[in-house]
Amino acid sequence: MRILLIGYGKMGRTIERLALAKGHQIVAALSVEDASTLASYTKDQVDVAIEFTSPDAAVSNIMTCLEKGIPVVCGTTGWLQHLPQVTATCQQHNGALFYASNFSVGVNLFFHFNEYVAQKMQQYPEYGVQVKEIHHVHKLDQPSGTALTIAEGILKNYPDKQGWVNDKTTSPDILGIESEREGEVVGTHVVQYTSPNDTFELHHIAHSREGFAAGALLAAEWLPGKQGIFGMTDLLQL
Ligand SMILES: NC(=O)C1=CN([C@@H]2O[C@H](COP(=O)(O)OP(=O)(O)OC[C@H]3O[C@@H](n4cnc5c(N)ncnc54)[C@H](O)[C@@H]3O)[C@@H](O)[C@H]2O)C=CC1
Ligand SMILES: O=C(O)C1=N[C@H](C(=O)O)C[C@H](O)C1
Numbered sequence: 001m002r003i004l005l006i007g008y009g010k011m012g013r014t015i016e017r018l019a020l021a022k023g024h025q026i027v028a029a030l031s032v033e034d035a036s037t038l039a040s041y042t043k044d045q046v047d048v049a050i051e052f053t054s055p056d057a058a059v060s061n062i063m064t065c066l067e068k069g070i071p072v073v074c075g076t077t078g079w080l081q082h083l084p085q086v087t088a089t090c091q092q093h094n095g096a097l098f099y100a101s102n103f104s105v106g107v108n109l110f111f112h113f114n115e116y117v118a119q120k121m122q123q124y125p126e127y128g129v130q131v132k133e134i135h136h137v138h139k140l141d142q143p144s145g146t147a148l149t150i151a152e153g154i155l156k157n158y159p160d161k162q163g164w165v166n167d168k169t170t171s172p173d174i175l176g177i178e179s180e181r182e183g184e185v186v187g188t189h190v191v192q193y194t195s196p197n198d199t200f201e202l203h204h205i206a207h208s209r210e211g212f213a214a215g216a217l218l219a220a221e222w223l224p225g226k227q228g229i230f231g232m233t234d235l236l237q238l
Contacts, residue, residue, distance in 0.1 A: 003220060004041055004049040005029040005068070006061050011052035011075060014213040022217065043069040048220045053077050055141050062086055071223045073098045075216050077145030090229055097231045098223045101145030103215025105236065107189070109166035110204045112238045114150055114191055117202060118157040127193040128170050128234060129154060132178040134188040143177040146189055151175055154191070
């Protein structure tokens with residue numbers, strides 16, 4: 001497959017290594033310095049684009065790919081407030097977009113179990129629920145995209161909660177998401193249920209970026225030829 005990498009940082013480089021090992025071709029790997037060259041690539045040169053950049057660059061990159069008919073896999077987090085606009089552009093151009101807040105298989109299993117556990121736990125009001133995420137100090141967005149997906153899975157089972165707040169609150173009316181930035185932590189997510197008598201946790205620790213990169217590559221192999229907006233539940237049997 002001919003892959004255009006948009007973003008050549010920690011994720012772009014990991015994806016490049018795995019893609020070459022699988023026999024794929026990297027057409028180009030764009031950094032912020034050569035961002036303006038994205039518009040020069042066509043669907044005749046590129047089978048799929050993989051976008052891992054920054055929250056303020058992702059929307060424009062996705063739009064450019066959709067307008068040019070290039071299927072795009074996006075892992076950048078922190079831009080979902082613009083999803084309605086992106087969806088409209090995708091429909092208008094009969095395009096293909098694959099987005100996941102987290103591409104690792106382990107985290108997507110975690111998402112699945114998180115919803116199941118929340119459904120059970122909301123029947124026991126003596127347990128309060130909280131989310132915590134820990135990432136490296138370079139991360140630009142907060143809370144993490146993964147923590148937001150976890151929060152969505154909890155909130156759909158807790159109708160009395162009004163939403164989430166990026167704070168370590170234990171209020172029954174709102175879900176607290178605590179964010180911590182520490183050294184080079186790859187990505188840790190915890191859902192904690194606490195009663196006066198005990199605590200139990202769902203805990204996911206990413207040991208490297210390989211799991212994210214492998215998932216993004218699977219999505220890139222799957223997406224060409226499809227139309228619409230897709231995510232990991234379309235790709236994995238959960
Ligand atoms: N969905 C997932 O599974 C994962 C998502 N992420 C997200 O992916 C994004 C990138 O993460 P990292 O690679 O760790 O960041 P990074 O900071 O190491 O790399 C970002 C790269 O994007 C480039 N860039 C910025 N603006 C650009 C533009 N307009 N055009 C082309 N390139 C541009 C930078 O030059 C840099 O090479 C973040 O939003 C992060 O939260 C990270 C890991 C997994
Ligand atoms: O910025 C990161 O590094 C990560 N970002 C994603 C997120 O915001 O959830 C996924 C992963 O946790 C690493």
